[in-house]
Amino acid sequence: MSKRDEFIAIVNAFKAASPAITDAQRKGLLRQAKQQYGLSFEEARQILKASGLVVGDVVNYFEVLGLAVEELQNQPDAAIATRVDTAHKELYSASLRAGGLPRPDGKTQEQWRTLLNQARDILKDPQQRREHLATLQPDGERPDTPSRETTRPIFKFTNGDEATNISELAALMEKHPQEAAIALYRGYLEQSLGGAGEMHLAEAARTVASVYAKTPEFGLWAMVQILRGKVKFARGGEASTPQQLAQLIDQNWEEAKTLLYGGFLPLWFEYTKQSQLANEAMDIIDRFGNETDIGLERLVQKLHPQIGHPVLKASHTSINFGKVDRKSQKTVRVEIQNTGRGYLYGTVELAKAMPGLRLSSTTIRGKAVLTVTLDTSRLAVNQTHNTALVIKTNGSELRVPISCVPVDVTAPSTSSSQDPATTAPEKSTAKTRAVGWVWVAVVFGIILFITFRPPVNERSVQRNLDRSVGGVQTSRPTIPRADVSAGMVLIPGGEFQMGSSDREAYDDEKPVHTVYVDAFYMDKYEVTNAQFKAFVDANPQWQKARISRDYHDGDYLYYWNDNIYPQGMGNYPVVYVSWYAAMAYAQWVGKRLPTEAEWEKAARGGLVGQNYPWGNGIGSTRTNFGYNVGKTTPVGSYAANGYGLYDMAGNVWEWCLDGYDSRFYARSPFWNPIAGDASASQIVNEFRRVKTSRVLRGGSWSYGALYLHVAYRGWNTPEVTDGSLGFRCAMDVKP
Known part of the structure; x- marks a missing residue:
């Protein structure tokens, strides 16, 4: 099964459990797709969209069973369990009697029964019921830090240290890293945070443990930063606001790239209740996965729009080739640098095309050194030719004018005080005759060559084309010939x-x-499937049941039933075909x-x-x-x-x-x-x-x-x- 199919299986498992997920769960799935399965966020979003999962608020399990919170409050656990069982049995039986009829809310009867079972199991368990009640309360009605007088400690370490609020918990996890890591990766921390009503942080613990399963040391560090609500850099400095973070990123650029593209910053934004920044960070990772510096610079601008842009500086304010021989080639080396903060990127182009003028590069990444090459043989002589380098970056735009005047240095001078028509007439006439006879000889030679040249050796020409450059084959592909079909x-x-x-x-x-x-x-x-079937019929060694395991990954012609493609799919493209089979x-x-x-x-x-x-x-x-x-x-x-x-x-x-x-x-x-x-x-x-x-x-x-x-x-x-x-x-x- 491919990584993509594995992720689809996970999404389907979510859907089987519940037709709806929270926005935080959606973001968790997107991160998991990126970091564990190598998918882009766009691919993952499309898979979620196609699955039919509904992204919405937390499901109210009391409402699912038709119960009111007020009627169960102050009731003993046994009485609540009996009331929950009765409500569940009535609704579950009604769903079975409905058969395959769709429900008004769009759920299938099977999905509805799954939801009923979830509601029963959660509401009958006292601890899970209290946690569920906490999620139904508005954020403003829940204290951020449970008081010691009204709640038990959030977490107790084996040496007797107790954390009664989130700040204490973060500090003690740094003090006891080994025990804290065990608590994080075995789910104890998630349970403790949930029991304290900190459902948002409990979900963070579960996500961190999943995303950083192979790097527990980093996972522990990430969880501590989320609990503290700050990002601490290795070289020093802490940030708790977007503006502070932007400034520290400039000072810790390489580390910040790791934090962004390793997925930590989107997590930190999400679980410190900065969802908009979490979304933007995820989009940046998706769009600029191969341009990490550009992605980080764009994030800095999102965090702190007033921080300023990189400052563009070019080594030349203008390029004047002056008067140049029309048969010459001139080059100028232009350096482009950033004299400000951050990462400079952009493009270089010509304001208008000039024949014979070429640029060695058209991109700027951090800095750039490009060669401007002028081949004057393609320009009209004794005329001024103008264009400009247009340098566009994320900081600013700069124009560097370019000019040149091609001249023919071999042309006779007309500025002499002597009249060429009357000076040394015999020598001038003799020279003219000599030049004329030379041209006659050249033309006659060309005619002889065209008339009597030997036939072209096509194999020799092919050998010349077959030469490779730097070890890279450049020959025209040589393969068996065939007649051209109408297709x-x-x-x-x-x-x-x-x-x-x-x-x-x-x-x-x-x-x-x-x-x-x-x-x-x-x-x-x-x-198409029909065309490929003709091939496997004629070549049994490439049929689904006979193909060598060396030539596929186990899913070859996955949708086919032995040697038969799905009915009605003859004109569809054949899929699940390896390169070898193709x-x-x-x-x-x-x-x-x-x-x-x-x-x-x-x-x-x-x-x-x-x-x-x-x-x-x-x-x-x-x-x-x-x-x-x-x-x-x-x-x-x-x-x-x-x-x-x-x-x-x-x-x-x-x-x-x-x-x-x-x-x-x-x-x-x-x-x-x-x-x-x-x-x-x-x-x-x-x-x-x-x-x-x-x-x-x-x-x-x-x-x-x-x-x-x-x-x-x-x-x-x-x-x-x-x-x-x-x-x-x-x-x-x-x-």
Whole structure:
């Protein structure tokens, strides 16, 4: 079972116990999804939404059984138990008689009976009943610290130390860390806090023990900070307010990143009753998981809007290349620094394009050093050319003007006092004749070469293309040829900009770089159940009952009954297919999986700089994503992109040929790039030996909008299968 499916099982268990959860429970589930199961908050939210769990207030179990709190007060425990049993029996019997009829409140009869059982068990137990009563009282009616005269100690340590209020409890837990850790992780602390009416902190103890089960020392520290209502940093300093915390984050940046992305700060905000900040911290973790410094800077601004921004400073206020030879190349090194507080980030771009002017980098992370390169051969001579660097950051915006005047230093001077038409006429005429004869010879030689040149050695050309750069294979994939079927689309060869510089883009999507991809064919649709069945029928070794355990994770063709896909699902994309099985299918039909570069070029559909195959906007009418349907849809259910390809975003993730390399873009070759230490033909011919992770593209029906970006790079190990994972095929163009 995948991590995602494990989390779904937990959510279903919650729903079986009760159709409603509190907002705090919802946040606890989101944190658990992120930290234990590796899901994004957006994925977890979509799963919760699809489950049908209702997020609401605490359930009043007295009302569930039709009882009033007043009628049970001052009654002995035995009498209360009898009254609860009687009410439960009447309501439970009525539910059984109702059969499968739905209830007016939307619950099923089974859900209602589960709730009745919960109410009976809690109200019959004196301790649980008192705790439940405490949760029903408004916060203002409950004292924050129980007085010694009216309540027993919150917690008593074995040496006799007693904590009569929350502050004392925090101090004694620091004094007795070993015993405190045992109390926290065995549930004693939760029980004691609940018994004292501190239900909010009791839930915090349960959450901390769950989230930090593998790091008990940190879990104990986290619980103490929650009880104290302060965050204490290792280098000194404590914060109890958002403003204080923002200032201390600046002084303890690396530690603060650990506290944020380790999940502590959202917990601390939540259980110190700062829910809005808890939500914002969780959103930051989700959005900036790969840009931790940016995420922390954004949190600081949320905590203390008046704290100030980073201060941008560039090493140049202007760049004037002056008069330069039109055949020369000039470079200028520009340094960008932060002279203020916090973390500087942003982008660098040209105010307007200037032919031949290139920037080595377009992103700023903390600081930046970029090279501005000018190739004057592409500019008109004797004219002034102007543009500017536009540096946009979270602190400010700065423009650095750029200018140059290309000149032809080889051109004859016209400023001499002598008239060139009358000075030394014989030498001038002789020189002109000589130059003329040279040009005649050159032209004649070119004609001879064109007429009598030897035929091109295509194998030699292919060998040149096959050279690798820095150990990265750059050859055009060589695979078995096949005739083009009606189900494929020709993707034209050419350059495109691969990757993304969007602020939401992950590090492995950067930098944006130019790639040339040869023309190829791409399946118009994702491979369907019916197509895959034809493959397994012809290749019994890939059938569900016979496939080698080396080539899947145990859930291969999970929805199929032996060799039969679900009825009516023939035109749906096949799912729960490993990379190995996808490769085997592609080989059987004379095709292959697309390279990552081919996939992105095809997905963009000819558009430039857009997030999705159709543009920048997204919605439920565009594609199947984010649980808006709740399952896969038949292939081709939504409009095609500019190349006539369907479902390039959403429906199912699609396997690619490449190995996954998070840093590949920094050294990607220009021609037909493919990541990994093997050529395309080696991968195709020896795919059963592959063990490294493979690229996944396109997002799916159960993932949020960010994962559908055409530049987003997913990955997984080749044996993995999943209900949101399929593929489509590609094929070379015949020479």
